Structures are given as structure tokens and as C-alpha cells.
Amino acid sequence: MILGKKGAEKTISIYWFAILIIVAGAVVYMVASVYGQPYDVRQIESDILANNIADCISEGGYLKEKVLNDASFKENFLGRCSLNFEAADFPGTNGEYYAEINFYDFDSENKINFEVSSGNLNLKQFCEIKGRTNPACSQKSFYVIDKNQQSYRIDVTAVVNKADKNV
Amino acid sequence: MYNRKAQISEGITWIVATIAIIIILLVSLFFTSFSRKDKEISKDFFSDTINQKSFLSYLLTKENEGGIIYSKIKTDEDLSNFNGNMAIKIFNGLYKEKYSQIWIGVSRLGKGVLGGTSLNGIENDFFGKRPSSIVSGPMGSVAYKDSYSSILPLKKETFAEIIFAKKSG
Numbered sequence: 066m067i068l069g070k071k072g073a074e075k076t077i078s079i080y081w082f083a084i085l086i087i088v089a090g091a092v093v094y095m096v097a098s099v100y101g102q103p104y105d106v107r108q109i110e111s112d113i114l115a116n117n118i119a120d121c122i123s124e125g126g127y128l129k130e131k132v133l134n135d136a137s138f139k140e141n142f143l144g145r146c147s148l149n150f151e152a153a154d155f156p157g158t159n160g161e162y163y164a165e166i167n168f169y170d171f172d173s174e175n176k177i178n179f180e181v182s183s184g185n186l187n188l189k190q191f192c193e194i195k196g197r198t199n200p201a202c203s204q205k206s207f208y209v210i211d212k213n214q215q216s217y218r219i220d221v222t223a224v225v226n227k228a229d230k231n232v
Numbered sequence: 233m234y235n236r237k238a239q240i241s242e243g244i245t246w247i248v249a250t251i252a253i254i255i256i257l258l259v260s261l262f263f264t265s266f267s268r269k270d271k272e273i274s275k276d277f278f279s280d281t282i283n284q285k286s287f288l289s290y291l292l293t294k295e296n297e298g299g300i301i302y303s304k305i306k307t308d309e310d311l312s313n314f315n316g317n318m319a320i321k322i323f324n325g326l327y328k329e330k331y332s333q334i335w336i337g338v339s340r341l342g343k344g345v346l347g348g349t350s351l352n353g354i355e356n357d358f359f360g361k362r363p364s365s366i367v368s369g370p371m372g373s374v375a376y377k378d379s380y381s382s383i384l385p386l387k388k389e390t391f392a393e394i395i396f397a398k399k400s401g
Binding site for chain 1: 289322
């Protein structure tokens with residue numbers, strides 16, 4: 066009788082141990098599934114970058130002066146727009162960002178020969194390819210006029226790679 | 233005999249408890265799997281503020297007669313032939329593929345539901361009726377349309393408004 070009771074207690078101990086392992090395993094799986102995968106914020110980052118570039122070249126509905134056909138803006142685009150494309154967390158890469166601005170005459174739709182770009186040009190090709198691990202790309206257009214009522218369409222392209230820490 | 237019955241009863245209790253624990257775990261795992269999807273941040277997390285730049289520039293564009301479009305709309309309280317066609321050229325040309333509907337026109341502040349206020353758009357020849365912010369769903373349900381608008385005051389309780397309704401899915 067005493068031996069039977071001891072056997073039952075042993076069985077219950079094994080059972081409890083098994084339940085403990087199952088519960089602990091499930092908790093570990095749930096925590097890993099929630100926190101194990103990083104948030105992919107690259108699309109938002111590229112959208113913000115495109116918006117900031119748009120803010121840099123137009124203000125109050127007008128195209129800013131000393132932007133279009135200004136060689137100093139083209140040469141010092143990042144500095145003029147207060148952008149920093151250095152990514153300290155990604156050493157050894159050719160750059161994790163790319164930005165490009167194209168100007169078009171709104172009425173004739175002709176491209177104006179004044180293209181501004183900076184960053185890793187190789188990233189631009191991924192704008193046409195969809196894929197979770199590919200760089201995030203934002204292509205935005207807006208209408209703007211200058212102080213002389215000349216109207217333009219401006220296309221802004223912003224690409225963010227940073228796949229290693231977001232995917 | 234009584235001892236065996238007690239053992240069976242105790243065993244059943246443990247089986248039920250085990251099943252309850254497993255069900256609770258499976259339910260937790262099921263809901264956790266949804267949180268994984270939530271980690272994908274929507275592309276439309278932020279509204280397209282860049283479109284508002286186009287709207288402001290459009291309103292600042294001069295009409296053939298000399299004044300800016302904003303002044304003309306303010307006077308007429310409607311779109312004219314020039315600025316209506318101009319709006320179609322700009323906004324349909326730039327954003328038609330991205331949005332399911334674009335509406336530009338004049339809206340007046342009026343009475344809304346439950347005694348509140350809401351903007352009532354004036355129908356125009358170029359963009360038609362102002363899209364409703366509420367859409368009907370299945371089984372008589374209603375939902376807010378995934379859209380955003382920009383307004384600029386013209387006169388007291390009158391506004392120039394642009395609405396972008398996002399494509400579903």
C-alpha cells in the first residue's frame with residue numbers, strides 16, 4: 066500500500082515535469098516569435114527621407130531659390146538638406162542610402178537637365194524588384210511652382226538598404 | 233473497489249487539467265502568431281504629406297486673368313473651367329494610380345451626425361460629389377474610408393479641400 070502511494074507520487078512528478086517543459090517551451094516560443102524578429106522600418110525611413118528632401122527643395126508652395134540649376138546645391142546636396150548618409154552600424158558597405166531628384170517642366174513634361182543624386186547608386190535598381198530582403202524604395206512626385214510662376218513636376222527617389230538589421 | 237474508483241477519478245481530473253493546459257497554450261500560440269504579422273509596419277503608416285505640397289502650389293498658381301487659383305475659388309466658391317482642368321491635370325496626372333479616388337472642391341461646415349459638425353462638399357463638374365468618409369460594409373456594417381484630406385480656409389465656414397481615398401488592400 067505504501068509502495069503504491071510512492072509509485073503514484075513518482076508518476077505525478079514525471080507528469081508535472083513534462084507539463085513544466087511543455088509550458089516553458091511554449092513561453093520561449095511565444096517570446097521568441099514576438100521579440101526574435103526585428104521591425105522592418107526601412108519603408109517608413111525611405112518615406113521620411115523622401116519627404117525631408119521635398120521639404121528641402123520646396124517651402125510654402127514655392128520651389129526654393131538656389132535649388133534648380135544651382136551647381137552648389139548639386140555639389141552639396143546632403144549638406145544643404147541637412148542629411149547624413151553615413152551608417153555607422155553598417156561598416157564595409159558602399160552606403161545604405163540613395164537619393165535622387167529629377168525636375169520636369171510641368172507643361173511640356175520635358176526633363177530638365179539638372180539631376181541631383183547622392184549615395185549608393187547600386188541600390189536604385191532594386192526599386193523595380195519586389196522582395197522582403199531588397200532595399201526599401203520611395204518614389205514620390207509633386208507639383209511645384211517657382212516665384213516666377215514657372216511650374217514643375219519634381220520626382221524624388223529615396224532608397225534605404227539596411228537589410229541586415231531590419232529583416 | 234473504492235480505492236480503484238478514487239484512482240480513476242483522480243486520473244480523469246489530471247487528464248482534464250492536461251487538456252485545459254494544452255488548450256490555453258494553443259490559444260496563446262494562436263494569438264501570438266498574429267502579433268508576428270503586426271511587426272510588418274504598414275506602408276501607409278504616415279499620410280502622404282508630399283501631396284499637400286502639390287495642393288498648396290496648385291492654389292498659388294496664377295490663373296490666366298492674373299489672380300491666383302486660391303482667390304478665384306474663394307470668389308466663385310466653386311472650381312472654374314481653368315482651375316478645374318488644371319486640378320485634373322495635376323492631381324489625376326500625378327496620383328491617379330496610387331489612390332482609388334481624388335476629390336478637389338469647396339466644402340462648407342455643416343451639421344453632422346449627433347449634433348456635431350462636418351464638412352459638406354459642393355458637387356463640381358470636374359470631380360463630382362465629395363466622397364463620403366463612411367463606406368458601407370457587409371451585413372449593413374459601416375466603416376471609415378481609408379482616406380485623408382487637406383483643407384485651406386476660404387471664408388468663414390468655407391474651405392478648399394482635397395481628399396485622397398486610398399486603394400483597399
